[in-house]
Amino acid sequence: MTIYFYKVCDPYGCFSNFSLHPIEIEGTVWATVEHYYQAQKFVGSPDAAIIPEIYIAQTPEKAAALGRCDTRCVRSDWDIVKTQVMHKAVHKKFLTHIDIREVLFSTGTQLLVEDSPCDYFWGCGADKSGQNHLGKILMRVRGELTNVRRSQVQSQRSGGACNSM
Ligand SMILES: Nc1nc(O)c(N)c(N[C@@H]2O[C@H](COP(=O)(O)O)[C@@H](O)[C@H]2O)n1
Numbered sequence: 087m088t089i090y091f092y093k094v095c096d097p098y099g100c101f102s103n104f105s106l107h108p109i110e111i112e113g114t115v116w117a118t119v120e121h122y123y124q125a126q127k128f129v130g131s132p133d134a135a136i137i138p139e140i141y142i143a144q145t146p147e148k149a150a151a152l153g154r155c156d157t158r159c160v161r162s163d164w165d166i167v168k169t170q171v172m173h174k175a176v177h178k179k180f181l182t183h184i185d186i187r188e189v190l191f192s193t194g195t196q197l198l199v200e201d202s203p204c205d206y207f208w209g210c211g212a213d214k215s216g217q218n219h220l221g222k223i224l225m226r227v228r229g230e231l232t233n234v235r236r237s238q239v240q241s242q243r244s245g246g247a248c249n250s251m
Pocket residue numbers: 092093094102103104120123150153154200202205208220
């Protein structure tokens with residue numbers, strides 16, 4: 087079965103990058119994955135001054151609007167690094183927040199798809215032909231955190247130290 091998600095208020099809305107789950111990365115706490123992701127577009131770019139504005143944006147929608155402004159100059163390697171940036175942030179989100187990690191685990195091996203009508207890179211787009219990179223990252227993180235949990239359980243069973251996620 088396929089699980090489609092998009093809006094935060096809908097079922098599985100916690101999979102959206104706009105969900106209000108803060109992440110700490112390199113000592114900085116970002117309000118949402120979207121805040122972090124949009125800010126990373128400008129690291130080392132001539133428009134890096136926008137980063138603090140994105141950081142303090144009141145909502146993920148405002149952070150996204152700041153990051154999507156066409157007149158600003160995105161870092162030159164953005165297309166190369168953006169999926170790595172997204173993976174780092176999404177992994178941290180589900181490592182940090184136990185409740186939504188359980189929601190992610192509850193999806194088992196089902197296909198996760200960001201049902202964005204306009205985004206053919208991160209989502210599936212209006213006609214479902216998009217690349218769905220956010221869904222792919224979520225499924226990768228689900229596998230990675232499942233493996234971590236499995237090795238912790240095995241370690242506990244064999245009398246090792248308990249160091250739960
Ligand atoms: N909830 C939501 N609303 C939107 O308007 C969206 N576009 C998305 N998708 C997310 O948007 C981010 C991509 O932004 P850029 O186009 O690269 O600036 C990414 O977080 C998608 O998951 N979600």
